Amino acid sequence: MKTVVKYYGQLTDxxxxxxxxxxxxxxxxxxxxACHKHPALGQCSFSTAVGSRIVKADVTLQADQTVSxxxxxxxx
Amino acid sequence: MTTxxxxxxxxxxxxxxxxxxxxxxxxHTTKTTIGAHDIFLGQVRADVINGKTVCCIEYTAxxxxxxxxxxxxxxxxxxxxxxxxxxxxxxxxxxxxxxxxLFVFVSSPHRNDAFEACRYIVERxxxxxxxxxxxxxxxDSYQWKSNN
Numbered sequence: 630m631k632t633v634v635k636y637y638g639q640l641t642d643x644x645x646x647x648x649x650x651x652x653x654x655x656x657x658x659x660x661x662x663a664c665h666k667h668p669a670l671g672q673c674s675f676s677t678a679v680g681s682r683i684v685k686a687d688v689t690l691q692a693d694q695t696v697s698x699x700x701x702x703x704x705x
Numbered sequence: 706m707t708t709x710x711x712x713x714x715x716x717x718x719x720x721x722x723x724x725x726x727x728x729x730x731x732x733h734t735t736k737t738t739i740g741a742h743d744i745f746l747g748q749v750r751a752d753v754i755n756g757k758t759v760c761c762i763e764y765t766a767x768x769x770x771x772x773x774x775x776x777x778x779x780x781x782x783x784x785x786x787x788x789x790x791x792x793x794x795x796x797x798x799x800x801x802x803x804x805x806x807l808f809v810f811v812s813s814p815h816r817n818d819a820f821e822a823c824r825y826i827v828e829r830x831x832x833x834x835x836x837x838x839x840x841x842x843x844x845d846s847y848q849w850k851s852n853n
Contacts, residue, residue: 637767638837639849672814678840697767703850704795704836705747705765705807705827 630654632690634663640701651696656688672688673699679688715775716768716797720804721746729792729810737818739789743819745827745842747807749800750773757842760849761801767835786822788813795836808831 631650641647645666649665653659656679664671676683679690680699690696726746733739752759775793781789789812796806809826811817831852838850 632800637765637835653777660754671797678767681767681773683770689757697770699835700837700849701765702832702835703838704766704834705831705853 630690630692632659633695634659635695635697635699638703640670640673640675640698640700641669643673653690655687655689656684656696658663663698672696673700676704707799712776713793714773715793715795716766717794718796719798720796720800720806721794721808723805725794726805726808726810726817729808733790736812738814740814741752741819742810742812742815743816743823744783745807745809745812745823746805747827748805749802750784751802752840754796754840754842755851757844757846759802760843761799761841762806762838763799763841764778764795764797764836764838766795766797766837771834773850774834775830778826778833781829782811782822785825786813786818788818788822789817791822791826793830795830795834799841 630655634651635648636644649660651662653662676699679694727809736825747761754830761831792810794808807825839847840845840850
């Protein structure tokens with residue numbers, strides 16, 4: 630299954646894009662595939678969100694869900 | 706019937722002007738149960754890093770998540786402190802050094818709640834809201850901002 634992944638902040642420099650499709654049926658599978666495609670991503674600190682919720686545990690993804698890669702926040 | 710409060714829009718394009726801040730204060734003159742306001746203004750610093758000076762920060766966000774998180778922070782602050790009202794504004798896009806990028810405005814009958822709530826809200830924004838800043842130097846190179 631193809632899942633839309635979105636990258637934010639400094640992760641857009643590492644991946645060279647803000648969004649792309651990634652294979653995977655679970656969150657951890659999508660993260661592993663993204664890190665395989667962009668090895669420097671694996672060296673970065675980030676949290677992940679499914680839809681608009683931050684999720685740490687592995688979850689099965691639904692077809693219309695988006696996975697976001699969120700580097701440490703820096704507002705203010 | 707839903708009791709959920711309407712989510713307020715927090716993000717504003719570019720810097721937050723002193724006129725906007727002044728108008729916001731002026732609008733509270735009719736709310737006479739208020740005895741104390743506290744205001745936090747985040748300003749872009751012209752940090753010098755390796756001999757290069759930051760001239761502006763370009764802010765981006767996961768806006769849907771960010772607005773939801775702002776809403777949760779607002780609700781938590783209202784539950785924790787005796788507040789009359791609260792306003793939060795954060796810039797998106799470019800903000801020059803010396804300009805305001807974050808405006809938190811808290812009002813309460815008494816000062817202690819205003820002081821404590823304002824700090825509580827600012828600290829949670831820094832920690833929990835998915836916002837990022839690209840610090841541009843004068844030569845157009847950049848680095849990504851990190852919060853301490």
